[in-house]
Amino acid sequence: MNKALLALAFAFGCTTTNPEPKSTQLVVTIGSPSSLGDVNNRLDGSGSGNPVTISVQAYDENNCLENGSACAADGGPAPDYTTSLGVYTHYLGTLTPYLTGSPLTTINITHGQAMNQSFMLPPVYGPTTIWLDDDSSADPEFVAGTSPTIWFRDPFTADLQRPTNPASITALDVGPVDNKNITVNGSQFGSNGRLVVTSVFSQGFTVADVQCQDSAGTPPCMSTPYGFMDVFSYSAPQDQELRYIVEGEVIDGYAGGVSEFDGLTELGFPQSFVDEDTPDVNPAREPPAAVFDPSWLSNPIMFEQNESGMIEVDNTVVCPLDSDYTTYNEWKLDPSGQGTAAICGNDDDIIIVVTAGTVDIDPGMLVGKTLSRIVGNLRPINIGSFNAWIIYPRSMADITTQ
Amino acid sequence: MRHQRITWVGVAAICLATCLSGCLIDEDQPDLAGQDVRLTIIHTADIHSRLFPYNMVPNTFDQAYGLLPVNAPFGGIARISTMVKRIRVSSERSIWLDSGDAWEGAAIFNEFKGEAEIRALSLAGMEGEVLGNHEFDLGTPQLVKELNAWSQFPHLVADYAWEDPVDPTTGMSLQDLTTPFQMYDVDGLKIGVIGLGNEDTLLSSYMGNTTLGFRPIDPGTALQQYVALIRPMCDLVVVLSHLGLDDDEGLSSSEVDDPNASLPNQNVDLILGGHLHIVTNPPKLLPADDGSTYCQNNDCETLLVHSGAFAKYVGRLDLVVHVSDNGDNSDPEHRSRITSYAYVNQPVDSTIPDDPTMANFMWPYSVQLNQDIDLNGVFSYVDPPGTATIDRNDASGGDSQLGNLVARAMQLQQGVDAQFAFTNSLGIRADFNRGPLTNEQMFNVFPFENTIVVIYMSGQEVKDTLDFVAQESSLRGCRSQLQQAGITWDMVCRDDPTGPSPCTSIDPGSPDTVCHVDTDCPSGDRCDVTAGDATINKCVTRACAQNVYIGDSCRPKDPNTGLIQSDSPVDPTTTSCTPLSLDGLYRVAVNNYIAAGGSGFIVLQRNTSQQDTGVSLRDSLTVFLRQQPAMCDGVSTSSILDFTDTETSKVCKATGSDPQNGPSTDCPSHMCVSGMCAQGTVQQLWGNVSCLDEKIEAHDGRIRPVFQ
Secondary structure, three states: OHHHHHHHHHHOOOEEEOOOOOOOEEEEEEEEOOOOOEOOEOEOOOOOOEEEEEEEEEEOOOOOEOEOOEOOOOOOEOOEOOEEEEEEEEEOOEEEOOOOOOOOEEEEEEOOEEEEEEEEEOOOOOEEEEEEEOOOOOOOOOOEEEOOOEEEOOOOHHHHHOOOOOOOOOOOOOOOOOOOEEEEOOOOOHHHEEEEEEEEEOOEEEEEEEEOOOOOOOOOOEEEEEEEEEEEOOOOOEOOOOOEOOOOEEEOEEEEEEEEEOOEEEEEEEEEEOOOOOOOEOHHHOOOOEEOOHHHHHOOHHHHHOOOOEEEEEEEEEOOOOHHHHHHOEEEEEOOOOOOHHHHOOHHHOEEEEOOOOOOOOHHHHOOOEEEEEEEEEOOEEEOOEEEOEEEOOOHHHEEEO | OHHHHHHHHHHHHHHHHHHHOOOEEEOOOOOOOOOEEEEEEEEEOOOOOOOOOEOOOOOHHHHHOOOOHHHOOEOOHHHHHHHHHHHHHOOOOEEEEEOOOOOOOOHHHHHHOOHHHHHHHHHHOOOEEEOOHHHHOOOHHHHHHHHHHHOOOOEEOOOEEEOOOOOOOOOOOHHHHOEOEEEEEEOOEEEEEEEEOOOHHHHHHHHOOOOOOEEEOOHHHHHHHHHHHHHHHOOEEEEEEOOOHHHHHHOOHHHOOOOOOOOHHHHOOEEEEOOOOOEOOOOEEEEOOOOOHHHHHOOOEEEEEEEOOOOOEEEEEEEEEEOOOOOOOOOOOOOOEEEEEEEEEEEOOOOOOOOHHHHHHHHHHHHHHHHHOOOOOEEEEEOOOOOOOEOOOOOOOOOOHHHHHHHHHHHHOOOOOOOEEEEEHHHOOOOEOOEEEEHHHHHHHOOOOOEEEEEEEEHHHHHHHHHHHHHHHHOOOOOOOEEEEOEEEEEEEEOOOOOOOOOOOEOOOOOOOEOOOHHHOOOOOEEEHHHOOOOOOEEEOOOEEEEEEEOOOOOOEOOOOOOEOOOOOOOOOOOOOEEOOOOOEEEEEEEHHHHOOHHHOHHHHHOOOOEEEEEEHHHHHHHHHHOOOOEEOOEEHHHOEOOOOOOOOOEOOOOOOOOOOEEOOOOOOOEEEOOEEEOOEHHHHHOOOEEEOOOOOOOOOOEEEEEO
């Protein structure tokens, strides 16, 4: 009786049999570079281009090459997989380019095979894979495959800051690894190098990659261009064990997402690593501030080289306070020492200072006076052709009046 | 005969059951062993009732993510539905998961109490949601009622032990309507999803005037238990979290000292988070070394993704998953793993067409909402210079203009007439954008039905409250967690122990801690050794309230501009304000959320003098704003031209008796003149409304952040 009922139910046409689902797998092998490196032996991928050669083969669920020929496993023909595949690379936590962008290149796979396909990867850091995808092909089967990992070295601080082309008009507001998720594990200077915290503010800190006198980290320690980073933690910065980070501290590394916040390269949602039980704090390791030269104003790449570093401005006159002070707590310096309205009103000719929250000083009392020395952390705004060079003194010790 | 009748009934039943169940499908599950498989995860979070498009000014981050002012208005479930359908078409395997707080945040929630959200998300095809704290805003009975009546997707939470009573009308409790985890088979790829809610829910539940209905379980413990249970059966283990970013990261091995500790995230492939309304693009990577040989040779990490809030974005995460060669997902050497991924948060804006099915579904809600609440009613015009807004957060981290307005409205509310007023910053959820201020915007800015409570506080209680605010704010970038009127103080976020006025408050988190050196104290504290006796030295906080004065405009004014110098200390010799007296008694207006101890305001909770006025903050502010003059910087609204858009010359029909001339819904920012949209004055468009510029209750340093 039950069988009769089921047969009746089937007769209503309510049962369907779907075609066998697709289960094409793409197997990607790397022919070049011959050595893929490993966790402890990294390749250098920071150059202008990294040639690779890969081979791709498509197999069906019986592990038969999808070339349309008979498959030994079931005697039937394997599918004939012939299509185009987009090539992408995944490194530092994101796909390059994103899937909706034009792929790095396109590979035509014919009868299940595309052998010895060569192309260039962009400058890459960290563990890197090559992602093949037919999603954007004319007749997508939604097949994807990834290569074995190629182990490139992790980036250093300067790799995050140095523009791809310093002469480009976007050099100030486009970074080489924007929107990537980076981990910096140490100094570019090896055993003599240190990552030293140069300022701590309410929502983050800045760090400099410095070269000290020896492997013990003996000061003085010197920085090089682009060797600074702004780590924006939103709240008071802490290390992985929730200890507050302090100025002069050596950190072992940091990680997070790189972004350009109105031209300021910063690390968002960061993690900061300090392995030592007792953090190593020695403000003497902080590199000397770069001394501002008025020529920087007409050669702004000099600011970019010192972005998030400490800069020193000497013998400058405090401009009259304007609406930017009431709105943004910003007061202004005329490095030419004149303090005229014409100069003070032109953002291209001045240095802006923000002391609110860090230095208990009334800039209104300083208007028209000369500051013989002021030091601050450089956190500029660069939006297109608009540039504002803003420094943030850390304490009253950073300001010397005449 | 009887047997035959039963047979035909049986036949009918089988046919009915067969057809109702969507017919029998004989489908082979693909064998994915050893393959790289693409999976698309659609992720939303903190939708906060933004089921209809709304206007806002995208900030720098929003614009960097592609949310451009020109594409306003933003959000809307009909657009999200379109985006979800598009993504599903472009991906063979997809699943839509939400990280909670779909409720609360717009007038539709106040009107329909969660029904519209649950029905719309069910219709749109959501496949799983963790319960957020705001799902409990109207109490567990209301949540039970709506889930039971309308929900067609699983509601996940593994870290609550339910104790809510069975609802007598439905016969259901949350235990019946939720599940700690859910298993999904997405075309052969097996995904286990575990929900983790946060402890803020406790406060929300309390605010719903209900019993709590559950006990929280340590999320790490709960996660570990369920990961152990489902890992062997799943290619992917996903945590759907409403814990917030810090707690999400707290599940990570980077947050513990002992590398040998058994860590719950070691076997978690992906965390989809919410609660803090942030976007993590690129996704975060949390260390997840499980000690296997595989992890020695590879970077084993857990992906962490947050996809924003207020229906501004739909997150799309494309994964390539290498499926286990031998199907043994309990073996870390051979289990399935994510090998690559790509993430984008796609803006929900006017470039996305409505899904007509969803738009039709939402239409009756829209009609009734407009009948019951004059959503488009305008009572003020916001007119700060340029593109500025009236902000809920000031750049200084201290008092904000919008916070000052709210607190002032509370202080001066008829019948309240307090000496000063306090309200929590997070109760204000959006800024006032330039342009007409509507009733709908008031619901977006003040979604909570909070009321004004009058309370009598001693000076010591005031000091304790402000100390607490300073300590909480110091942990949040020295951004004030309080807004206020009628009182002025210095919010010391980090003191100078060697300076003339270090903080002296004993940390309430370690009141009995006896210390020798700073490292004996909780992080951020210092050991106060002034007692000179190591047996009685105490840990003290480095954040506190100092220089508290009662009154307004306490700080000195610039002799040239007459503007208050918000960064200057109060000069006790010239100020008209009076110092706080610890022995004094003060009449204070607070909101009922913090009065009940919400957000940690325990000092207020202990006070027994509370009188709830029943006047909502939203209504109080509306009245206060209506009372402001129809002048901005000396210019009457009758002469302010509206340049907010360029809809001129559009054909229109006026809404008044004259169909050719007057206000029109065809061009809401313009006048209809001879059947064509044309620019008009604020007065012509909206009548004699008040005008709010940058000067009214401007930031004046009533809360002054200080680092000594």
